[in-house]
Amino acid sequence: MSTEVLLVEDSAGDVRLTREAFRDVNAAINLSVVSDGVEAMEFLRNQGEYIHAPRPDLILLDLNLPKMDGREVLALIKADSHLRMIPTVILTTSDAAADIAKSYQLQVNCYLSKPAQWDAFAGLVKNIIDFWLTKVKLPSQRTTQ
Amino acid sequence: MKTIEGKYILTDVLLVEDSPGDVRLTQEAFRDANLLVNLHVATDGADALAFLRRQGHHADAPRPDLILLDLNLPKMDGRQVLAHIKEDDALKTIPTVILTTSEAEADIVRSYQLKANCYLTKPVQLDEFEGLVKSINDFWLTKAKLPQQRVSLAN
Numbered sequence: 001m002s003t004e005v006l007l008v009e010d011s012a013g014d015v016r017l018t019r020e021a022f023r024d025v026n027a028a029i030n031l032s033v034v035s036d037g038v039e040a041m042e043f044l045r046n047q048g049e050y051i052h053a054p055r056p057d058l059i060l061l062d063l064n065l066p067k068m069d070g071r072e073v074l075a076l077i078k079a080d081s082h083l084r085m086i087p088t089v090i091l092t093t094s095d096a097a098a099d100i101a102k103s104y105q106l107q108v109n110c111y112l113s114k115p116a117q118w119d120a121f122a123g124l125v126k127n128i129i130d131f132w133l134t135k136v137k138l139p140s141q142r143t144t145q
Numbered sequence: 146m147k148t149i150e151g152k153y154i155l156t157d158v159l160l161v162e163d164s165p166g167d168v169r170l171t172q173e174a175f176r177d178a179n180l181l182v183n184l185h186v187a188t189d190g191a192d193a194l195a196f197l198r199r200q201g202h203h204a205d206a207p208r209p210d211l212i213l214l215d216l217n218l219p220k221m222d223g224r225q226v227l228a229h230i231k232e233d234d235a236l237k238t239i240p241t242v243i244l245t246t247s248e249a250e251a252d253i254v255r256s257y258q259l260k261a262n263c264y265l266t267k268p269v270q271l272d273e274f275e276g277l278v279k280s281i282n283d284f285w286l287t288k289a290k291l292p293q294q295r296v297s298l299a300n
Contacts, residue, residue, distance in 0.1 A: 084258070085257040100293070104291075104292045107231070109262050111291075132263070135265060135280055136264060137264045139257050
């Protein structure tokens with residue numbers, strides 16, 4: 001079974017960079033992308049056009065998003081007993097102390113800020129893949145459904 | 146890497162581990178990876194909570210930036226320690242990484258339910274163990290943004 005990652009990101013450029021970095025490191029990872037918070041929740045709850053969406057093994061979540069922002073999405077994920085076990089990593093341009101503190105209060109698994117340089121960004125995506133998808137033990141799909 | 150006005154300051158890590166061999170290995174791996182880590186060790190669950198709550202002889206303990214928590218511990222086990230940390234408003238923002246020999250699915254699921262930030266298993270091979278500690282240092286202490294002490298205490 002392939003590893004499923006959900007990227008919640010509204011910047012087309014960042015989506016493209018993340019896709020390329022994933023492809024370079026491990027083509028077996030299936031990266032799904034949604035571009036706002038409402039879509040993210042529909043994807044995770046298999047609603048509407050996402051009725052057959054896979055359950056992600058890892059969520060990469062931007063904070064500043066259209067319709068519903070990443071803080072609200074994070075709060076909904078961590079308040080939902082079916083979703084809260086999915087490791088959720090904030091990946092944002094913000095390095096404001098208030099955003100970092102708030103995210104950890106909302107029980108984010110980890111907070112990362114996007115480097116401005118694209119090669120550093122690609123490097124960070126590789127670090128995420130290496131740490132979260134090879135080192136970390138994730139709950140298996142079977143036991144978390 | 147934590148800096149204040151451009152100066153590097155020490156990062157405090159609390160290791161909760163009862164195996165002296167694993168404590169020693171972790172200390173050595175951190176020493177090789179990052180000289181700015183101040184590694185504190187608690188050898189059972191009750192001692193870990195006393196450290197975090199600054200009780201008894203831990204009255205002057207620093208607030209750790211990261212906690213590495215074994216599951217099977219004397220006095221109070223790691224699952225209970227984790228539950229206490231994540232139910233405590235003053236402590237729950239400290240990233241808590243499970244580091245254990247257990248690969249049991251039940252332990253993995255239970256730890257994420259209790260809001261562990263991530264779950265890692267200890268490799269049996271020495272050099273792999275060292276490599277994992279380096280990955281923890283690299284990911285959590287250089288890449289990840291951790292809540293600042295000031296901000297997380299104020300909220």
